[in-house]
Each structure stands twice: as structure tokens, then as C-alpha cells.
Amino acid sequence: MADGVAELREENSRLRAENVGVRAENAELLRLVTGLNSRVAELEAKLGETSGNSSRPPSSDPNTEREKQKQTRAERRREARRQGKQPGAEGRNLSQVSNPDRREVHRPEECSGCGAGLGGGAVVGSKTRQVFDLPPVRVEVTEHVAVQVRCACGCVTTGAFPAEATAPACWGPGVRPSGSTSRTASTCRSCGRRS
Numbered sequence: 191m192a193d194g195v196a197e198l199r200e201e202n203s204r205l206r207a208e209n210v211g212v213r214a215e216n217a218e219l220l221r222l223v224t225g226l227n228s229r230v231a232e233l234e235a236k237l238g239e240t241s242g243n244s245s246r247p248p249s250s251d252p253n254t255e256r257e258k259q260k261q262t263r264a265e266r267r268r269e270a271r272r273q274g275k276q277p278g279a280e281g282r283n284l285s286q287v288s289n290p291d292r293r294e295v296h297r298p299e300e301c302s303g304c305g306a307g308l309g310g311g312a313v314v315g316s317k318t319r320q321v322f323d324l325p326p327v328r329v330e331v332t333e334h335v336a337v338q339v340r341c342a343c344g345c346v347t348t349g350a351f352p353a354e355a356t357a358p359a360c361w362g363p364g365v366r367p368s369g370s371t372s373r374t375a376s377t378c379r380s381c382g383r384r385s
Contacts, residue, residue, distance in 0.1 A: 290320055
């Protein structure tokens with residue numbers, strides 16, 4: 191019996207040592223599984239990324255995602271409002287004025303049906319259209335003449351030019367850029383003065 195007890199003790203010691211090894215291996219496998227689970231979660235999140243929810247370009251989207259986007263776009267187009275005035279919205283337009291600045295009459299010279307001249311034909315009606323436009327911007331040139339007058343004493347006196355006439359030809363105060371409205375300075379070609 192003593193042999194049986196010794197054998198059992200020896201078996202018990204061996205099993206305990208083996209158990210310690212199995213536990214260490216189990217702990218290592220558990221660490222490995224945890225790492226792999228986090229990697230799988232990371233890859234699944236990356237797999238779910240599209241151009242719509244990340245900074246990836248649309249060309250990297252999978253084909254299924256592209257098809258979904260096409261369908262969504264088509265649905266939005268069907269549901270979206272059309273461009274321009276919407277049904278039921280108050281309209282706004284340019285209205286004709288009763289006294290235009292200029293009136294041009296366009297009388298036809300020949301019949302659109304047979305080609306005969308309409309010089310003496312009776313006017314039976316008219317249609318009007320008004321064109322609103324801005325007049326062309328034109329530079330106004332003012333010539334300042336400083337007259338020289340000889341006095342009885344023989345002295346010649348010249349009239350004074352106004353402050354804006356700084357050279358034989360230069361821009362006036364309405365054209366010169368001011369420091370508060372212009373970012374660049376300009377130079378007068380005649381006198382070389384910077385303004």
C-alpha cells in the first residue's frame with residue numbers, strides 16, 4: 191500500500207506541475223484572444239468606413255456602398271424641390287415703368303406672310319418690352335487754364351490751379367484710390383506722384 195500512496199503522491203505532483211503549465215498557457219491564450227478581438231473590432235470599424243463617414247475618397251468605397259449612394263441620390267432628387275420659384279410661393283419680378291427714359295419704336299418694313307412693303311399700312315396694335323440697363327461709365331475731363339496777366343508795372347501773375355490739378359495730366363479725386371478703400375498705391379504717369 192505504501193507503494194500505491196507514493197505513486198499517487200508522485201502522480202499528484204506531476205499533475206500539479208502540469209496544471210501550472212496549463213494555467214500559464216491558458217493566460218497566454220486569453221491575452222492573445224483579447225488582442226485579436228480588439229484587432230477584429232478595429233478592422234470591422236475600418237471596413238465600415240466609407241467616403242460618407244470618413245476622409246476616404248469616394249473611389250475607395252466598395253461597390254455595394256456606391257450602389258447605395260446612387261439609390262439615395264436618386265431618391266433625394268425625386269423628393270427635392272425643383273430650382274426656381276416653388277409652387278405657391280409669392281412671385282417677384284421686374285415691373286415695367288410708366289415713363290421710360292427712352293422709347294424706340296420698331297416698325298416692320300415688310301409683311302412676314304407675303305413679303306409686301308408695310309410703309310403705308312395701318313397700325314393695329316403693339317407690344318412693349320422694357321430693358322433696364324446701366325448707362326456706360328465715362329471719364330469726364332476738366333481742363334484747368336491758369337491765365338497769365340501782365341500788370342501795368344510789368345509783373346506777370348499766373349492764376350492758381352486747384353489742389354487736384356497737380357500735373358499737366360493726372361487723375362482727379364474721384365478716381366484716385368484712397369488709403370482706406372484701396373490696398374495698393376498707384377503712381378501718376380505724368381508726374382510720378384504716388385497716391
